Amino acid sequence: CTLFRKFKNKKDIVLSGIAQEKWRANITPELFQNVVWELQPDLEMFMTAYMDRITPDFVNLSIGLRAPQLYDETAPMIMKVPQAFISSLIEYFEKMEQLGKIGHMDFESLAMTIFSSTFGYTFLKSSFHQELTSLDREQFIKNSVAVFLNGISER
Template identity: 70%
Template structure:
């Protein structure tokens, strides 16, 4: 990839993150990249083509693969905290905003499979972990996909809301949120009638 093409991709992906796919124009891209529009179209067919090229680069994809969940202790609380922490460390506010910007109907069909690799990695790894816990006699046979979706939804929700509102919505730290969520997941809510 030549330097000019990379500048165009970086400008485009930054604009998708900051403005959304639909709102950005090729004029915006050219200006931010420091090139003229003719150069942009010599390098790429369309703004969609630029985005798809950007999605192929690791720096513009969520850096979450099953291999990040290898620090397993076979202790439910510690391991669930590890899963949530690994996800939250890699899903930065910038990546969350970029993935929101990539949901435009004009590109969704092409970008959704790439964006979905992140939750798929989390879910498949967590399901495999629950199955391993069952094999070790530490969990009964349950609907592990449902359990994984519950943990993922909680993790994604906190990450999304933090990226959207920073600490204006809640003052709960990430570490405290993870700890309390895992404890509630494992022990349930203490309830008295």
């Protein structure tokens, strides 16, 4: 009874909760500024920085925030995380091209590939822990970046 004097409904409780600092991942472009302009360590840094901030609690909360009755109001907050990661990575690839370290490519597709891999691992580890894979985070990051940079076909 007392709870609903302060909040009109469950939706208001959730929206109030996500306003608290501990429920925000705080992923901003500034998080990805520590680059050395070398693909391997930089891509590993991007993935590690994301995984440092996206905790299992945050993953579970963001799943709940996708509920139809909440989604219209929570979508902008949810979208900030991938938007910061993807836009920062696109800017990084553009700068690497300007520095002559990579050729011109579809940088948005490259960024989406790295993000999808990073998000997928984080989501699945949060959901299934060691039941799905025994790969630890560092091993996954190193292997993913190696595949991204070198491909899988024999040369």
